[in-house]
Amino acid sequence: MNENELTRRKAVGLAAGAALALVAGERWVFAARDGKVVKAAGDAAAGWRPVLLTKREGQALARLVETLIPRTGTPGARDARVHEYIDLAVSLEPAAEKKEFVDGLRWLDRRCKSGYRADLAAASDADLAELLTSISDQHTEHPKTLERGVRFFADLKRRTIFGYYTSLQGRVEELGLPETVSMQTWQGCRHPAGKHTT
Numbered sequence: 001m002n003e004n005e006l007t008r009r010k011a012v013g014l015a016a017g018a019a020l021a022l023v024a025g026e027r028w029v030f031a032a033r034d035g036k037v038v039k040a041a042g043d044a045a046a047g048w049r050p051v052l053l054t055k056r057e058g059q060a061l062a063r064l065v066e067t068l069i070p071r072t073g074t075p076g077a078r079d080a081r082v083h084e085y086i087d088l089a090v091s092l093e094p095a096a097e098k099k100e101f102v103d104g105l106r107w108l109d110r111r112c113k114s115g116y117r118a119d120l121a122a123a124s125d126a127d128l129a130e131l132l133t134s135i136s137d138q139h140t141e142h143p144k145t146l147e148r149g150v151r152f153f154a155d156l157k158r159r160t161i162f163g164y165y166t167s168l169q170g171r172v173e174e175l176g177l178p179e180t181v182s183m184q185t186w187q188g189c190r191h192p193a194g195k196h197t198t
Helices: 008-016 055-068 082-091 095-116 125-134 144-165 168-174
Strands: 028-033 036-041
Touching (some): 055 082, 055 125, 082 095, 125 144, 144 168
């Protein structure tokens, strides 16, 4: 990918105005509560299972976000668990948006298999970079056959930027900004069993 592609520096301006901060810790996991993504008490090391995607699609998503923001001197998007955030966040969106995202990911996976004889999770770094460059905004025009992928990739980049630069790894470790926790923390129901209020 060239300098017009997603870079960490380009992402800074977009993330600066983000209203939601995701702080990655060792003792919590992403969860859904009242239609929002929240931090919930839990063992993050216990292993992640996608909510919306299949296991293999979850692996593909993790690979894509890491390709966009790889680990360098600072953690990458996979380290920041951006793929987990995206899977859960998309699962809470209206059906049309969910379908658009999943269809786009599946389109890209098919394209990868046909062009590189490997799915997104197994493709080489070079092949994955070439595939993403073909649908990137470095091109002023794309063939109609690529429009589906172009839309998906633009959406994926936006979600990855937001997820990373509002994480502890992106916001604090890379940018050196103060840690901000504006995301709701969910510790579970505090009412005794059978004593819920309405």
